Amino acid sequence: MKTAYLYVRVSTDEQKRKGYSLPDQEDRLLKYCKYNNIEVKGIYREDYSAKNFNRPKWKELFSEIKKKPTEHKNILFVKWDRFSRNIEYAYEMIGKLRKYKTTLMAIDQYIDLSVPENIILQALHLAFPEAENTRRSQNVSNGIRRAKLMGRYPNKAPIGFLNVTLMDGKKTIVPKEPEAEIIKWAFNQVAMNDHKISEINRIANDKGLICSRSYFFRVLRNPVYCGHILVKHNSNENQIIPGLHETLISESLFYQVQSVINTERKNTAKRDDLRAMFFLRGFLTCPVCGQKLTGSFSKGKLKRYPYYHCNNGCSIRIGAILLNNCYQNKLQELILSNSCIELFKKILEDQNIKTQKTSYLHTQYLVERKIKEENLTLSKGRKLLIAGILKIDDYNALKKENQVNTKNLKMESRNISNKLKAIDNSNQIKDKPLVKIFQKFSEFDISDKKHLVNLIPPIDIDYKTGSLSLDLNHAFSKIFSKKTLEKTNFIDRNVSVEQAIIILAKNGILVSDDETRIILELLYLIAKNHKKSEERKIQNIKEISDT
Numbered sequence: 001m002k003t004a005y006l007y008v009r010v011s012t013d014e015q016k017r018k019g020y021s022l023p024d025q026e027d028r029l030l031k032y033c034k035y036n037n038i039e040v041k042g043i044y045r046e047d048y049s050a051k052n053f054n055r056p057k058w059k060e061l062f063s064e065i066k067k068k069p070t071e072h073k074n075i076l077f078v079k080w081d082r083f084s085r086n087i088e089y090a091y092e093m094i095g096k097l098r099k100y101k102t103t104l105m106a107i108d109q110y111i112d113l114s115v116p117e118n119i120i121l122q123a124l125h126l127a128f129p130e131a132e133n134t135r136r137s138q139n140v141s142n143g144i145r146r147a148k149l150m151g152r153y154p155n156k157a158p159i160g161f162l163n164v165t166l167m168d169g170k171k172t173i174v175p176k177e178p179e180a181e182i183i184k185w186a187f188n189q190v191a192m193n194d195h196k197i198s199e200i201n202r203i204a205n206d207k208g209l210i211c212s213r214s215y216f217f218r219v220l221r222n223p224v225y226c227g228h229i230l231v232k233h234n235s236n237e238n239q240i241i242p243g244l245h246e247t248l249i250s251e252s253l254f255y256q257v258q259s260v261i262n263t264e265r266k267n268t269a270k271r272d273d274l275r276a277m278f279f280l281r282g283f284l285t286c287p288v289c290g291q292k293l294t295g296s297f298s299k300g301k302l303k304r305y306p307y308y309h310c311n312n313g314c315s316i317r318i319g320a321i322l323l324n325n326c327y328q329n330k331l332q333e334l335i336l337s338n339s340c341i342e343l344f345k346k347i348l349e350d351q352n353i354k355t356q357k358t359s360y361l362h363t364q365y366l367v368e369r370k371i372k373e374e375n376l377t378l379s380k381g382r383k384l385l386i387a388g389i390l391k392i393d394d395y396n397a398l399k400k401e402n403q404v405n406t407k408n409l410k411m412e413s414r415n416i417s418n419k420l421k422a423i424d425n426s427n428q429i430k431d432k433p434l435v436k437i438f439q440k441f442s443e444f445d446i447s448d449k450k451h452l453v454n455l456i457p458p459i460d461i462d463y464k465t466g467s468l469s470l471d472l473n474h475a476f477s478k479i480f481s482k483k484t485l486e487k488t489n490f491i492d493r494n495v496s497v498e499q500a501i502i503i504l505a506k507n508g509i510l511v512s513d514d515e516t517r518i519i520l521e522l523l524y525l526i527a528k529n530h531k532k533s534e535e536r537k538i539q540n541i542k543e544i545s546d547t
């Protein structure tokens with residue numbers, strides 16, 4: 001051996017332990033070379049872990065090796081664990097080096113590879129560091145489990161809590177405002193069962209609990225908020241331990257919420273399916289007995305078929321899909337008359353642009369404010385760290401949490417920007433789709449569908465063929481280029497009855513107040529659904545790019 005490259009390595013983790021320092025290793029290698037009369041071609045000093053070979057200095061060394069593929073070369077290090085702590089990658093790298101005529105040698109664990117049996121020895125040297133690593137990480141997770149069994153919370157604090165180190169050096173979590181207060185509010189709201197959980201989630205978001213829908217559900221299911229700590233054992237068994245941390249809610253409230261979540265999930269999924277399939281229910285009467293028809297699934301050979309039928313024993317029965325389609329087709333034959341387009345445009349602008357835009361802009365404002373708060377928290381933390389009040393571990397935990405929060409907030413902000421852009425874009429799509437006013441009926445929410453059926457109910461239904469007519473209100477017949485009311489409130493709607501009357505009159509349609517009200521109700525309903533598909537497209541693209 002005449003020449004050699006020297007490779008010394010220490011990971012940040014190892015620096016805490018003794019005998020691993022870079023100068024120590026370098027010193028030993030240089031002495032060895034001097035003693036054996038080996039010329040040193042270069043020293044590569046690495047401070048990376050050896051889990052794989054994705055290390056900057058190693059890459060440098062390797063590209064140096066590749067430059068002289070035919071020349072015989074040597075790499076020296078102190079021990080095999082300096083070279084690799086993963087046996088699989090180690091052998092792969094040894095193979096690559098062999099191709100470039102390079103041999104490896106650990107001066108403290110010398111192996112004469114010309115003796116075939118020594119290959120086993122080398123394997124042992126390579127396998128040991130990996131076993132050591134695995135053992136260490138197992139010890140860490142055992143440590144975490146032990147801490148949990150003692151009621152402490154060693155992991156990253158869940159939202160609403162903050163990691164802190166107590167005077168005795170032990171780690172725990174404490175409530176973090178304003179999130180903690182909002183979480184309490186959310187648990188109480190869910191327990192009352194007056195609102196949908198998604199609605200509560202939205203309000204919690206507005207209040208400043210910025211998290212996704214799925215995370216919100218995880219919060220509601222996490223027993224840590226009522227003081228319990230979940231310990232997972234290797235056997236996949238879970239154990240619940242009373243925690244030492246301050247609770248946000250009572251145990252009974254927690255279990256109340258669990259039962260609400262469980263029943264709401266089951267019920268709403270089923271109920272929404274049924275309501276969506278039988279959206280004409282309540283508007284169909286049995287021609288024999290005059291009772292309202294109901295809807296249900298009847299079992300066929302292969303699958304279940306939905307039917308509207310009479311509950312009174314009359315033989316009236318019709319396929320729900322057929323009748324739904326007939327209704328929808330009939331609806332889609334209606335075309336908004338040209339004289340009403342100006343009014344509809346105004347409503348579209350109000351509903352889809354002003355109202356929605358305002359709501360998105362408001363959300364964006366809240367998100368931006370949260371981002372600023374996050375930045376402020378971090379800089380406060382930094383000051384406390386410098387002042388020696390905050391420990392480095394706590395600061396790092398804070399920083400990590402901060403980064404995650406900021407990342408999520410920025411994602412949300414981008415999402416809102418996209419929605420705002422979608423509004424602006426779709427605003428440029430002109431008159432063409434406006435005339436075919438019911439084109440998007442199938443995309444309406446179930447409650448909007450029912451609302452629409454209520455405004456334009458089906459009549460003269462033939463329960464054999466499904467043919468039907470629409471009961472067009474007298475007012476509607478004025479705005480559709482086919483044929484003919486209830487009163488509703490117009491909260492938050494800016495196109496007033498008076499305005500509508502003026503616009504319609506200008507275009508040659510004379511309507512009464514009542515007629516105008518129902519026309520506005522219908523147009524607002526359509527307007528609400530008008531831009532949905534564009535938004536959905538953007539949402540889909542975003543979801544794909546996120547995954």
Ligand SMILES: [Zn+2]
Nearest residue numbers: 286289310314
């Ligand atoms: Zn009947």
